[in-house]
Each structure stands twice: as C-alpha cells, then as structure tokens.
Amino acid sequence: MRVPIRIHNSVVHFALRGRLLSGFELLVVSANCPVTLYNAMPSNSADKTSGRLARIWFNTFRGGYNWAYSGSLPIIEVTATPGEQYKPTGNDSQEDTGFQPESRLQFAWRAYSSKRLRSNVQEQLDRQKLDLCKAILAKDELSVANALAPIILECEGYSIGNLGN
Numbered sequence: 001m002r003v004p005i006r007i008h009n010s011v012v013h014f015a016l017r018g019r020l021l022s023g024f025e026l027l028v029v030s031a032n033c034p035v036t037l038y039n040a041m042p043s044n045s046a047d048k049t050s051g052r053l054a055r056i057w058f059n060t061f062r063g064g065y066n067w068a069y070s071g072s073l074p075i076i077e078v079t080a081t082p083g084e085q086y087k088p089t090g091n092d093s094q095e096d097t098g099f100q101p102e103s104r105l106q107f108a109w110r111a112y113s114s115k116r117l118r119s120n121v122q123e124q125l126d127r128q129k130l131d132l133c134k135a136i137l138a139k140d141e142l143s144v145a146n147a148l149a150p151i152i153l154e155c156e157g158y159s160i161g162n163l164g165n
Contacts, residue, residue: 004029005136007145012155013037013110016148018073018133019103027105027136028144037065037108050118066113066155068122070105070129076137097137105129109155121154 004015010030015037018027050068076099107125128147135143 005139005141005144006031007141007148010148010152012152014148014152014155015108016132017106017108018136019100021098021100028148034110037110050122052113052118064110064112065108066111066118066121067106067108068118068125070107070122070125072102072104073099073129073133075101076130076133099133099137105132107151111155113155117154117157121151124151124154 004026005028007028008031013030013033014028015026015030015033016028018025048069050066052066105125107121109121113121128151132144132147135147
C-alpha cells in the first residue's frame with residue numbers, strides 16, 4: 001500500500017496514523033505538514049480521546065499541536081466492486097490490505113484549540129472513521145479528502161455536528 005496519501009490545499013496542517021495489518025503507518029498528511037507533527041501523537045493516551053501536547057522548554061512550537069483518537073475500528077474489508085474480492089496489485093499483499101481489529105485512528109493537527117474544540121474533532125473523527133478507512137484502503141485520494149473535510153472544518157472551529165452522517 002502506498003502511504004502516506006498527501007492532501008493538498010488544506011489550511012490545517014495534519015497527520016493521520018493508524019495500525020494496518022502490516023504495522024503502524026502514517027496514512028494521510030497535509031501537503032505542507034511539518035515533520036515534527038508526524039510524531040506529535042502520544043504513544044499512550046491513558047484512555048483520553050483527545051488532548052494537546054504540552055510545551056517543553058526546548059521546543060515551544062509543540063504547544064499548538066493537538067491530537068485525537070477515534071473509537072475502535074471494526075473489521076474493514078475492501079472490495080473493488082460489490083461482491084468482488086479485493087485483488088492486490090503491484091507490491092501490495094493481501095496481508096496489508098486492512099486495519100488491525102480494535103485499533104484506532106490517530107489524528108494530529110497544528111492550530112489553536114480549546115478542550116471543547118478537541119472534543120468536537122474527536123467526535124467528528126469517530127463519525128468519519130469508517131468512510132475514511134475504506135477510502136484509504138481503496139487508495140482513493142478524492143474520497144479520503146472528502147472524508148477528512150468535516151474533520152478539518154472542526155479543526156478550524158466550524159462545528160458541523162451530525163451534518164456529515
């Protein structure tokens with residue numbers, strides 16, 4: 001699978017990671033995402049669903065980095081067309097064409113954020129996780145961008161609630 005997928009024209013710098021069957025991967029990034037944001041996600045959230053990285057004395061820029069986890073992912077299978085089994089192409093193997101069951105998506109972004117806004121982003125990530133995962137596995141950049149749009153709007157402070165679903 002070719003990852004990460006780059007999303008152009010996003011005003012919010014972001015990175016999305018997840019655990020594929022083949023291992024932990026950076027799945028989607030904004031085109032101009034800072035390299036430090038790739039690793040902004042804490043490895044252990046201590047059962048929190050969203051948060052902000054604390055500023056540390058040697059890197060004051062990390063204070064604007066926020067993160068959110070989706071809920072657990074269901075088993076997601078990708079098919080080329082309804083009823084047809086997914087056939088790997090090129091260097092893909094059948095083993096890396098899915099997400100590990102019960103894993104979670106991890107979304108990090110760089111912007112001003114309040115606790116409420118981070119909570120809204122987490123809720124929107126949870127709403128979009130199935131469409132987002134299917135689009136990533138299908139390697140459909142347009143569908144990935146469309147699934148991310150409500151999440152990006154939440155990052156910018158536009159509360160869209162349940163409009164997407």
